[in-house]
Amino acid sequence: MSFITEGFKEALALLLSFDREVYTIIGLSVGLSLTSTLLAAIMGIPFGLYFGLKTFRLKKVLTRLLYTAMSLPPVVVGLLVAILFSRKGPLGSFGLMFTPTAMIIAQVILVTPIIMGIIFNASKEKGRSIYNMGKTLGASRFQVLLLMIAEMRVTILIAIVTGFGRAVSEVGAVMIVGGNIKGHTRVMTTFIAMNNSMGNYGMAIAMGLVLLTISFIVNSILYHFTVGD
Amino acid sequence: MDIELTHLLKKYQNRVVVDIEKAVFKSGQICGIIGANGAGKTTLLKMIAGLEPYERGTICYDGKRLADADHRRITYLSQTPYMMQTSVYNNIAYPLKIRGFIKSQIENAVHAILEELQIEPLSDQLATQLSGGESQKVALARALVFNPEVLLLDEPTASIDQSTIKVIESTIAKRNREQSMTVITISHDLDQIERMCKEIFVMERGKNNVYSRGNHSER
Numbered sequence: 001m002s003f004i005t006e007g008f009k010e011a012l013a014l015l016l017s018f019d020r021e022v023y024t025i026i027g028l029s030v031g032l033s034l035t036s037t038l039l040a041a042i043m044g045i046p047f048g049l050y051f052g053l054k055t056f057r058l059k060k061v062l063t064r065l066l067y068t069a070m071s072l073p074p075v076v077v078g079l080l081v082a083i084l085f086s087r088k089g090p091l092g093s094f095g096l097m098f099t100p101t102a103m104i105i106a107q108v109i110l111v112t113p114i115i116m117g118i119i120f121n122a123s124k125e126k127g128r129s130i131y132n133m134g135k136t137l138g139a140s141r142f143q144v145l146l147l148m149i150a151e152m153r154v155t156i157l158i159a160i161v162t163g164f165g166r167a168v169s170e171v172g173a174v175m176i177v178g179g180n181i182k183g184h185t186r187v188m189t190t191f192i193a194m195n196n197s198m199g200n201y202g203m204a205i206a207m208g209l210v211l212l213t214i215s216f217i218v219n220s221i222l223y224h225f226t227v228g229d
Numbered sequence: 230m231d232i233e234l235t236h237l238l239k240k241y242q243n244r245v246v247v248d249i250e251k252a253v254f255k256s257g258q259i260c261g262i263i264g265a266n267g268a269g270k271t272t273l274l275k276m277i278a279g280l281e282p283y284e285r286g287t288i289c290y291d292g293k294r295l296a297d298a299d300h301r302r303i304t305y306l307s308q309t310p311y312m313m314q315t316s317v318y319n320n321i322a323y324p325l326k327i328r329g330f331i332k333s334q335i336e337n338a339v340h341a342i343l344e345e346l347q348i349e350p351l352s353d354q355l356a357t358q359l360s361g362g363e364s365q366k367v368a369l370a371r372a373l374v375f376n377p378e379v380l381l382l383d384e385p386t387a388s389i390d391q392s393t394i395k396v397i398e399s400t401i402a403k404r405n406r407e408q409s410m411t412v413i414t415i416s417h418d419l420d421q422i423e424r425m426c427k428e429i430f431v432m433e434r435g436k437n438n439v440y441s442r443g444n445h446s447e448r
Contacts (some may be wrong), residue, residue, distance in 0.1 A: 129311040132280050138301035138375065139325040151314060 052123020
């Protein structure tokens with residue numbers, strides 16, 4: 001048991017020493033996750049709202065596909081992106097393998113269905129009522145869209161926070177497409193996995209604490225808005 | 230500015246829900262639509278409001294086919310109106326804000342309609358926490374605040390108390406009298422239809438028959 005206590009002590013010392021490598025990894029992790037969540041939100045929110053509102057023949061099929069995509073295995077996504085961007089792959093000429101860009105692409109594939117699925121569900125439930133209200137009060141299409149975003153702001157926030165949580169905590173896909181290269185593609189989760197396999201529990205716990213703190217901050221923001229609502 | 234329906238057909242999958250050869254809702258009148266559940270009353274109102282597409286036929290307003298711009302002058306109030314997650318004041322101000330009214334105009338108009346419907350004390354309350362009757366009054370205020378030319382009402386007083394019904398009915402009658410607002414209302418309350426409407430449309434399985442008040446009384 002002592003190695004756990006030692007690990008925590010080491011973790012605190014490491015964090016308080018403002019180790020450059022640790023903070024580079026934290027910065028890259030948060031930056032990549034924010035970027036991929038933003039891109040996923042830009043695609044997922046409008047499509048989620050639209051598909052939730054619209055009635056069309058293949059809606060049930062789309063719903064099932066979307067819900068399946070919400071639980072895509074990260075390793076499979078990582079493998080798919082790696083095949084696409086590997087040197088011999090169809091997109092190999094872009095030279096994106098083992099770059100932060102490839103990691104963002106993998107995360108966007110994982111996060112977009114989550115954001116779209118949450119928004120889609122909410123839009124299916126109350127989107128029509130909001131749309132009808134806006135339209136019968138004389139709102140233009142753009143004004144109706146703004147109204148829907150305003151009325152579904154809490155759901156949108158939940159979707160974004162959930163998506164960010166998935167992106168920042170994901171390890172399988174970023175490990176495959178990023179390669180865990182020090183100072184280049186090493187992020188918090190791959191750092192924890194690597195240090196765990198090397199027996200450096202202090203380093204792994206330190207990064208685990210940072211991940212938990214980020215999760216706590218993000219969820220506190222969400223709690224503030226939902227309770228305030 | 231009559232509303233004219235010609236050869237109007239609406240289907241849900243293969244079931245005909247509205248099939249009207251010809252009908253006219255006269256300008257400045259209060260018209261009632263009655264009929265059994267599933268007769269197509271709500272669908273018809275939603276078609277006029279632009280909320281339901283239809284397979285065939287035309288809906289004309291003021292002699293011209295209804296366009297998006299006309300829908301800014303026509304409003305629809307459902308039996309269970311959606312309340313925005315903000316104050317009653319902001320809910321009522323919304324139609325004026327999207328029309329670009331300035332703050333002082335909005336304030337004056339909202340306070341006038343709050344007073345007219347006797348809901349001034351609700352002004353700062355969260356609209357999603359109102360009772361059924363209060364919600365219906367707020368929704369009516371929101372629908373009337375921009376002075377629409379046509380008001381479509383889908384059972385506006387179902388399951389609310391008599392005093393609220395009285396206020397709603399008198400407000401609608403006043404707008405109709407003073408501003409020649411055309412009103413088309415659905416109701417299962419035949420006494421209310423009798424009190425309010427000059428003309429009554431009876432719908433049966435999507436088709437309509439028109440009765441004057443006299444005819445209705447004789448039925």
